[in-house]
Amino acid sequence: MATIEALYCHLPFCHTICPFCAFAVHGNRPALHRPYLDALKREIALRATEYEGARQPIEALYFGGGTPSTLALEAVQELLDWIAAHYGIGQAAEVAFEVNPEDATPAYLRGLKSAGINRISLGLQSLDSATLAALGRNHDAVQGRRALEALRGSGHENYNVDLLYGAPSVSERAFEEDLEHMAAARPPHLSLYGLDLEEGTLFARNGTVREWMARHGPRQASQFLYASEFLTAQGYRHYEVSNYCLPGREGRQNLVVWRGGNYLGFGTGAHSHRDGTRWHNERHLRIYQRRLEKDEPPVAYQEELSGQKMANEGIMLALRQADGLDIPQWERRYGFSWAEGQSEIAERLRQEGKAHWNGAQLALTPQGFLLADEITTQLMLA
Numbered sequence: 001m002a003t004i005e006a007l008y009c010h011l012p013f014c015h016t017i018c019p020f021c022a023f024a025v026h027g028n029r030p031a032l033h034r035p036y037l038d039a040l041k042r043e044i045a046l047r048a049t050e051y052e053g054a055r056q057p058i059e060a061l062y063f064g065g066g067t068p069s070t071l072a073l074e075a076v077q078e079l080l081d082w083i084a085a086h087y088g089i090g091q092a093a094e095v096a097f098e099v100n101p102e103d104a105t106p107a108y109l110r111g112l113k114s115a116g117i118n119r120i121s122l123g124l125q126s127l128d129s130a131t132l133a134a135l136g137r138n139h140d141a142v143q144g145r146r147a148l149e150a151l152r153g154s155g156h157e158n159y160n161v162d163l164l165y166g167a168p169s170v171s172e173r174a175f176e177e178d179l180e181h182m183a184a185a186r187p188p189h190l191s192l193y194g195l196d197l198e199e200g201t202l203f204a205r206n207g208t209v210r211e212w213m214a215r216h217g218p219r220q221a222s223q224f225l226y227a228s229e230f231l232t233a234q235g236y237r238h239y240e241v242s243n244y245c246l247p248g249r250e251g252r253q254n255l256v257v258w259r260g261g262n263y264l265g266f267g268t269g270a271h272s273h274r275d276g277t278r279w280h281n282e283r284h285l286r287i288y289q290r291r292l293e294k295d296e297p298p299v300a301y302q303e304e305l306s307g308q309k310m311a312n313e314g315i316m317l318a319l320r321q322a323d324g325l326d327i328p329q330w331e332r333r334y335g336f337s338w339a340e341g342q343s344e345i346a347e348r349l350r351q352e353g354k355a356h357w358n359g360a361q362l363a364l365t366p367q368g369f370l371l372a373d374e375i376t377t378q379l380m381l382a
Protein backbone atom coordinates (compact mmCIF):
# COMPACT_ATOMS: atom_id res chain seq x y z
CA MET A 1 0.00 0.00 0.00
CA ALA A 2 1.28 3.43 -0.99
CA THR A 3 2.56 5.80 1.64
CA ILE A 4 0.62 9.03 1.90
CA GLU A 5 2.95 12.00 2.35
CA ALA A 6 0.50 14.87 2.54
CA LEU A 7 -3.13 15.66 3.31
CA TYR A 8 -5.25 18.58 2.17
CA CYS A 9 -8.49 19.70 3.86
CA HIS A 10 -10.82 22.01 1.97
CA LEU A 11 -12.94 24.48 3.94
CA PRO A 12 -15.27 26.05 1.36
CA PHE A 13 -16.81 28.94 3.32
CA CYS A 14 -15.96 32.56 2.46
CA HIS A 15 -17.19 35.85 3.95
CA THR A 16 -17.84 37.10 0.40
CA ILE A 17 -17.27 35.45 -2.97
CA CYS A 18 -14.54 37.27 -4.91
CA PRO A 19 -15.49 37.96 -8.55
CA PHE A 20 -12.35 36.26 -9.92
CA CYS A 21 -12.52 33.08 -7.85
CA ALA A 22 -13.06 29.67 -9.47
CA PHE A 23 -12.52 27.50 -6.37
CA ALA A 24 -15.24 25.36 -4.80
CA VAL A 25 -16.57 28.03 -2.42
CA HIS A 26 -19.73 28.78 -0.51
CA GLY A 27 -21.03 31.91 1.23
CA ASN A 28 -20.24 31.64 4.94
CA ARG A 29 -23.09 30.69 7.23
CA PRO A 30 -22.10 29.30 10.62
CA ALA A 31 -25.10 26.92 10.49
CA LEU A 32 -23.40 25.12 7.58
CA HIS A 33 -20.21 24.39 9.53
CA ARG A 34 -21.35 21.47 11.70
CA PRO A 35 -22.86 19.34 8.90
CA TYR A 36 -19.79 20.03 6.75
CA LEU A 37 -17.34 19.18 9.54
CA ASP A 38 -19.21 15.94 10.19
CA ALA A 39 -19.03 15.02 6.49
CA LEU A 40 -15.34 15.93 6.35
CA LYS A 41 -14.58 13.79 9.39
CA ARG A 42 -16.51 10.91 7.84
CA GLU A 43 -14.48 11.18 4.64
CA ILE A 44 -11.19 11.33 6.59
CA ALA A 45 -12.15 8.20 8.54
CA LEU A 46 -13.45 6.38 5.44
CA ARG A 47 -10.18 6.81 3.53
CA ALA A 48 -8.10 5.91 6.58
CA THR A 49 -9.55 2.38 6.57
CA GLU A 50 -7.58 1.78 3.32
CA TYR A 51 -4.30 2.38 5.16
CA GLU A 52 -4.72 0.32 8.28
CA GLY A 53 -1.49 -1.55 8.96
CA ALA A 54 0.42 0.52 6.39
CA ARG A 55 0.13 3.90 7.99
CA GLN A 56 2.97 6.37 8.39
CA PRO A 57 2.65 9.79 9.97
CA ILE A 58 2.12 12.38 7.27
CA GLU A 59 4.74 15.08 6.66
CA ALA A 60 2.52 17.90 5.44
CA LEU A 61 -1.06 18.92 6.19
CA TYR A 62 -2.73 21.91 4.55
CA PHE A 63 -6.04 23.58 5.37
CA GLY A 64 -7.11 25.55 2.30
CA GLY A 65 -10.26 26.91 0.81
CA GLY A 66 -12.41 28.81 0.65
CA THR A 67 -11.44 30.52 3.85
CA PRO A 68 -10.43 28.08 6.62
CA SER A 69 -10.27 31.02 9.05
CA THR A 70 -14.08 31.21 8.99
CA LEU A 71 -13.85 28.22 11.37
CA ALA A 72 -13.92 28.64 15.13
CA LEU A 73 -10.70 27.59 16.90
CA GLU A 74 -12.53 24.69 18.58
CA ALA A 75 -13.45 23.31 15.14
CA VAL A 76 -9.83 23.59 13.97
CA GLN A 77 -8.69 21.66 17.04
CA GLU A 78 -11.39 19.05 16.47
CA LEU A 79 -10.20 18.48 12.89
CA LEU A 80 -6.53 18.32 13.86
CA ASP A 81 -7.24 15.77 16.59
CA TRP A 82 -9.33 13.70 14.17
CA ILE A 83 -6.63 13.68 11.52
CA ALA A 84 -3.94 12.84 14.08
CA ALA A 85 -6.04 9.92 15.33
CA HIS A 86 -6.66 8.54 11.84
CA TYR A 87 -3.35 9.16 10.04
CA GLY A 88 -0.80 10.43 12.54
CA ILE A 89 0.97 13.73 12.03
CA GLY A 90 4.80 13.48 11.94
CA GLN A 91 6.70 15.35 14.64
CA ALA A 92 8.39 17.58 12.06
CA ALA A 93 5.30 17.88 9.85
CA GLU A 94 4.34 21.20 8.32
CA VAL A 95 0.76 22.01 9.34
CA ALA A 96 -0.41 24.95 7.25
CA PHE A 97 -3.59 27.02 7.46
CA GLU A 98 -4.96 29.79 5.22
CA VAL A 99 -6.14 32.93 6.99
CA ASN A 100 -7.90 35.92 5.43
CA PRO A 101 -6.98 39.41 6.71
CA GLU A 102 -10.41 40.04 8.24
CA ASP A 103 -9.93 37.02 10.54
CA ALA A 104 -6.25 37.58 11.39
CA THR A 105 -6.64 38.88 14.93
CA PRO A 106 -3.79 38.33 17.41
CA ALA A 107 -6.05 36.03 19.48
CA TYR A 108 -7.05 33.87 16.48
CA LEU A 109 -3.47 33.55 15.24
CA ARG A 110 -2.22 32.63 18.73
CA GLY A 111 -5.06 30.12 19.04
CA LEU A 112 -4.03 28.46 15.77
CA LYS A 113 -0.47 28.16 17.06
CA SER A 114 -1.65 26.56 20.31
CA ALA A 115 -3.82 24.13 18.31
CA GLY A 116 -0.74 22.89 16.40
CA ILE A 117 -0.73 25.00 13.23
CA ASN A 118 2.88 25.90 12.38
CA ARG A 119 2.52 27.70 9.04
CA ILE A 120 0.08 30.48 8.15
CA SER A 121 -0.79 31.56 4.63
CA LEU A 122 -2.25 35.08 4.63
CA GLY A 123 -4.55 35.93 1.69
CA LEU A 124 -3.44 39.56 1.53
CA GLN A 125 -3.51 39.97 -2.30
CA SER A 126 -2.36 43.61 -2.04
CA LEU A 127 -1.73 46.46 0.37
CA ASP A 128 -3.24 48.97 -2.05
CA SER A 129 -6.89 49.95 -1.47
CA ALA A 130 -7.62 50.59 -5.17
CA THR A 131 -6.30 47.11 -6.07
CA LEU A 132 -8.33 45.46 -3.32
CA ALA A 133 -11.47 47.31 -4.42
CA ALA A 134 -10.88 46.34 -8.07
CA LEU A 135 -10.53 42.71 -6.96
CA GLY A 136 -13.78 42.90 -4.98
CA ARG A 137 -12.02 41.85 -1.79
CA ASN A 138 -13.73 41.90 1.57
CA HIS A 139 -10.86 43.78 3.26
CA ASP A 140 -9.12 47.10 2.67
CA ALA A 141 -5.49 48.18 2.92
CA VAL A 142 -5.78 49.21 6.59
CA GLN A 143 -7.11 45.77 7.54
CA GLY A 144 -4.42 44.16 5.40
CA ARG A 145 -1.61 46.06 7.16
CA ARG A 146 -3.12 45.26 10.54
CA ALA A 147 -3.33 41.57 9.64
CA LEU A 148 0.29 41.48 8.49
CA GLU A 149 1.43 43.17 11.70
CA ALA A 150 -0.66 40.76 13.78
CA LEU A 151 0.90 37.83 11.95
CA ARG A 152 4.44 39.15 12.40
CA GLY A 153 3.81 39.60 16.12
CA SER A 154 1.98 36.31 16.65
CA GLY A 155 4.96 34.01 17.19
CA HIS A 156 4.39 32.21 13.86
CA GLU A 157 7.85 32.10 12.31
CA ASN A 158 6.81 30.27 9.18
CA TYR A 159 4.28 32.05 7.03
CA ASN A 160 3.31 32.88 3.47
CA VAL A 161 1.72 35.97 1.98
CA ASP A 162 -0.39 35.71 -1.19
CA LEU A 163 -0.24 38.63 -3.64
CA LEU A 164 -2.29 39.02 -6.80
CA TYR A 165 -1.22 41.25 -9.68
CA GLY A 166 -2.88 42.40 -12.89
CA ALA A 167 -6.07 43.77 -11.25
CA PRO A 168 -8.19 45.79 -13.72
CA SER A 169 -7.90 49.62 -13.74
CA VAL A 170 -4.99 49.69 -11.32
CA SER A 171 -1.58 51.25 -12.00
CA GLU A 172 1.47 49.04 -12.42
CA ARG A 173 3.13 51.06 -9.67
CA ALA A 174 0.65 49.66 -7.09
CA PHE A 175 2.12 46.19 -7.55
CA GLU A 176 5.67 47.53 -7.32
CA GLU A 177 4.74 49.20 -4.02
CA ASP A 178 3.30 45.91 -2.78
CA LEU A 179 6.63 44.26 -3.51
CA GLU A 180 8.48 47.06 -1.70
CA HIS A 181 6.25 46.48 1.34
CA MET A 182 7.09 42.80 1.20
CA ALA A 183 10.81 43.54 0.96
CA ALA A 184 10.46 45.55 4.19
CA ALA A 185 8.25 42.99 5.99
CA ARG A 186 10.29 39.99 4.73
CA PRO A 187 7.71 37.19 4.96
CA PRO A 188 9.52 33.83 4.74
CA HIS A 189 7.41 32.85 1.72
CA LEU A 190 5.51 34.70 -1.00
CA SER A 191 3.03 33.38 -3.57
CA LEU A 192 2.42 35.70 -6.52
CA TYR A 193 -0.44 35.05 -8.92
CA GLY A 194 -1.41 36.97 -12.03
CA LEU A 195 -5.15 37.56 -12.32
CA ASP A 196 -6.68 35.08 -14.71
CA LEU A 197 -10.18 35.15 -16.16
CA GLU A 198 -11.42 31.71 -15.16
CA GLU A 199 -14.51 30.39 -16.86
CA GLY A 200 -17.70 30.73 -14.83
CA THR A 201 -16.46 33.61 -12.65
CA LEU A 202 -18.13 37.05 -12.46
CA PHE A 203 -15.02 38.67 -13.94
CA ALA A 204 -15.09 36.34 -16.96
CA ARG A 205 -18.69 37.40 -17.61
CA ASN A 206 -17.93 41.12 -17.24
CA GLY A 207 -17.30 42.75 -20.64
CA THR A 208 -15.42 45.75 -19.18
CA VAL A 209 -13.03 43.50 -17.25
CA ARG A 210 -12.54 41.24 -20.26
CA GLU A 211 -11.75 44.20 -22.48
CA TRP A 212 -9.31 45.69 -19.94
CA MET A 213 -7.56 42.33 -19.53
CA ALA A 214 -7.26 41.90 -23.31
CA ARG A 215 -5.70 45.37 -23.67
CA HIS A 216 -3.33 45.03 -20.71
CA GLY A 217 -2.48 41.33 -20.98
CA PRO A 218 1.21 41.85 -21.84
CA ARG A 219 1.76 43.95 -18.74
CA GLN A 220 1.34 40.84 -16.55
CA ALA A 221 4.44 39.41 -18.21
CA SER A 222 6.47 42.51 -17.38
CA GLN A 223 5.15 42.46 -13.79
CA PHE A 224 6.14 38.80 -13.50
CA LEU A 225 9.69 39.52 -14.68
CA TYR A 226 9.96 42.62 -12.52
CA ALA A 227 8.89 40.64 -9.42
CA SER A 228 11.36 37.86 -10.17
CA GLU A 229 14.27 40.26 -10.50
CA PHE A 230 13.24 42.44 -7.56
CA LEU A 231 12.62 39.61 -5.09
CA THR A 232 15.72 37.69 -6.15
CA ALA A 233 17.78 40.82 -5.40
CA GLN A 234 16.10 40.87 -1.95
CA GLY A 235 17.39 37.37 -1.16
CA TYR A 236 14.29 35.38 -2.15
CA ARG A 237 14.55 32.23 -4.20
CA HIS A 238 12.14 32.07 -7.15
CA TYR A 239 11.75 28.34 -6.63
CA GLU A 240 8.56 27.73 -8.61
CA VAL A 241 6.72 29.76 -11.26
CA SER A 242 4.45 31.47 -8.70
CA ASN A 243 6.44 30.99 -5.48
CA TYR A 244 9.34 32.65 -3.70
CA CYS A 245 10.97 31.87 -0.38
CA LEU A 246 13.80 32.75 1.95
CA PRO A 247 16.33 29.89 2.32
CA GLY A 248 14.76 26.66 3.59
CA ARG A 249 11.18 28.04 3.64
CA GLU A 250 9.70 26.20 0.64
CA GLY A 251 6.08 25.11 1.14
CA ARG A 252 6.25 21.39 1.94
CA GLN A 253 2.73 20.57 0.79
CA ASN A 254 3.48 22.08 -2.61
CA LEU A 255 6.72 20.14 -2.92
CA VAL A 256 4.89 16.83 -2.40
CA VAL A 257 2.43 17.70 -5.19
CA TRP A 258 5.09 19.01 -7.57
CA ARG A 259 7.29 15.95 -7.10
CA GLY A 260 4.39 13.70 -8.08
CA GLY A 261 4.03 12.37 -4.51
CA ASN A 262 0.98 10.76 -2.92
CA TYR A 263 -1.53 13.02 -1.22
CA LEU A 264 -5.15 12.82 -0.18
CA GLY A 265 -7.56 15.75 -0.44
CA PHE A 266 -10.69 15.92 1.71
CA GLY A 267 -13.69 18.19 1.28
CA THR A 268 -15.66 19.63 -1.63
CA GLY A 269 -13.72 19.66 -4.91
CA ALA A 270 -10.50 18.41 -3.25
CA HIS A 271 -7.95 16.61 -5.46
CA SER A 272 -5.95 13.49 -4.60
CA HIS A 273 -3.18 11.44 -6.17
CA ARG A 274 -1.94 7.98 -5.25
CA ASP A 275 0.50 5.95 -7.34
CA GLY A 276 -0.82 7.03 -10.71
CA THR A 277 -4.49 7.22 -9.75
CA ARG A 278 -5.91 10.69 -9.57
CA TRP A 279 -9.35 11.77 -8.46
CA HIS A 280 -11.33 14.75 -7.27
CA ASN A 281 -14.38 15.14 -5.09
CA GLU A 282 -17.85 16.49 -5.72
CA ARG A 283 -17.79 20.30 -5.65
CA HIS A 284 -21.41 20.73 -4.59
CA LEU A 285 -21.77 21.00 -0.83
CA ARG A 286 -25.06 19.14 -0.49
CA ILE A 287 -24.10 16.33 -2.86
CA TYR A 288 -20.78 15.93 -1.05
CA GLN A 289 -22.53 15.70 2.31
CA ARG A 290 -25.27 13.39 1.05
CA ARG A 291 -22.78 10.88 -0.32
CA LEU A 292 -20.92 10.78 2.95
CA GLU A 293 -24.13 10.34 4.91
CA LYS A 294 -24.38 7.03 3.01
CA ASP A 295 -20.68 6.31 3.73
CA GLU A 296 -19.87 6.57 0.02
CA PRO A 297 -16.57 8.11 -1.10
CA PRO A 298 -17.58 11.52 -2.55
CA VAL A 299 -15.50 11.06 -5.70
CA ALA A 300 -16.75 12.91 -8.81
CA TYR A 301 -14.00 11.85 -11.21
CA GLN A 302 -11.20 9.28 -11.16
CA GLU A 303 -8.48 8.55 -13.66
CA GLU A 304 -5.74 5.94 -13.95
CA LEU A 305 -2.76 7.69 -15.48
CA SER A 306 -0.91 5.85 -18.25
CA GLY A 307 2.89 5.58 -18.02
CA GLN A 308 3.22 8.20 -20.76
CA LYS A 309 0.82 10.61 -19.08
CA MET A 310 2.73 10.29 -15.81
CA ALA A 311 6.03 10.91 -17.62
CA ASN A 312 4.58 14.03 -19.29
CA GLU A 313 3.23 15.29 -15.97
CA GLY A 314 6.71 14.70 -14.55
CA ILE A 315 8.11 17.04 -17.24
CA MET A 316 5.41 19.65 -16.61
CA LEU A 317 5.79 19.68 -12.80
CA ALA A 318 9.60 19.70 -12.90
CA LEU A 319 9.84 22.55 -15.39
CA ARG A 320 7.69 24.75 -13.17
CA GLN A 321 10.39 24.49 -10.48
CA ALA A 322 13.74 26.29 -10.40
CA ASP A 323 15.53 22.95 -9.86
CA GLY A 324 14.18 21.86 -13.22
CA LEU A 325 14.00 18.44 -14.82
CA ASP A 326 16.66 15.90 -13.84
CA ILE A 327 16.71 13.93 -17.07
CA PRO A 328 18.48 10.70 -15.92
CA GLN A 329 16.16 10.57 -12.91
CA TRP A 330 13.11 11.15 -15.14
CA GLU A 331 14.25 8.28 -17.42
CA ARG A 332 14.70 5.91 -14.46
CA ARG A 333 11.41 6.83 -12.83
CA TYR A 334 9.17 6.62 -15.89
CA GLY A 335 11.05 4.15 -18.08
CA PHE A 336 11.30 6.39 -21.18
CA SER A 337 14.41 7.61 -22.99
CA TRP A 338 15.01 11.33 -23.54
CA ALA A 339 14.88 11.67 -27.31
CA GLU A 340 17.22 13.56 -29.62
CA GLY A 341 14.34 15.83 -30.66
CA GLN A 342 13.81 16.81 -27.01
CA SER A 343 17.52 17.64 -26.66
CA GLU A 344 17.33 19.84 -29.76
CA ILE A 345 14.37 21.76 -28.31
CA ALA A 346 16.22 22.14 -25.00
CA GLU A 347 19.28 23.50 -26.80
CA ARG A 348 17.16 26.01 -28.72
CA LEU A 349 15.53 27.15 -25.47
CA ARG A 350 19.01 27.60 -23.95
CA GLN A 351 20.13 29.72 -26.88
CA GLU A 352 16.99 31.86 -26.58
CA GLY A 353 17.67 32.48 -22.87
CA LYS A 354 14.59 30.54 -21.76
CA ALA A 355 16.41 27.58 -20.20
CA HIS A 356 19.78 26.61 -18.80
CA TRP A 357 21.53 23.41 -17.84
CA ASN A 358 22.51 22.66 -14.28
CA GLY A 359 24.53 19.46 -14.83
CA ALA A 360 21.98 16.99 -16.19
CA GLN A 361 19.06 19.15 -15.07
CA LEU A 362 17.20 21.28 -17.55
CA ALA A 363 15.76 24.34 -15.79
CA LEU A 364 13.77 27.30 -17.08
CA THR A 365 14.84 30.91 -16.58
CA PRO A 366 12.20 33.50 -15.50
CA GLN A 367 11.69 34.19 -19.25
CA GLY A 368 11.08 30.46 -19.69
CA PHE A 369 8.73 30.31 -16.67
CA LEU A 370 6.49 32.77 -18.52
CA LEU A 371 6.11 30.19 -21.28
CA ALA A 372 6.19 27.09 -19.06
CA ASP A 373 2.99 25.57 -20.49
CA GLU A 374 4.03 26.10 -24.08
CA ILE A 375 7.55 24.72 -23.45
CA THR A 376 6.12 21.68 -21.66
CA THR A 377 3.92 20.93 -24.66
CA GLN A 378 6.97 21.07 -26.94
CA LEU A 379 8.95 18.67 -24.72
CA MET A 380 6.17 16.17 -24.01
CA LEU A 381 6.20 12.62 -25.35
CA ALA A 382 3.81 12.39 -28.29
Ligand code: SF4
Pocket residue numbers: 013014015016017018021022023025065066067100123
Ligand atom coordinates in the same frame (compact mmCIF):
# COMPACT_ATOMS: atom_id res chain seq x y z
S1 SF4 B 1 -11.66 34.54 -0.24
FE1 SF4 B 1 -10.29 33.30 -1.54
S2 SF4 B 1 -11.38 31.33 -1.79
FE2 SF4 B 1 -12.89 32.83 -1.02
S3 SF4 B 1 -13.90 33.62 -2.83
FE3 SF4 B 1 -12.20 35.01 -2.37
S4 SF4 B 1 -10.46 34.22 -3.55
FE4 SF4 B 1 -12.01 32.61 -3.50
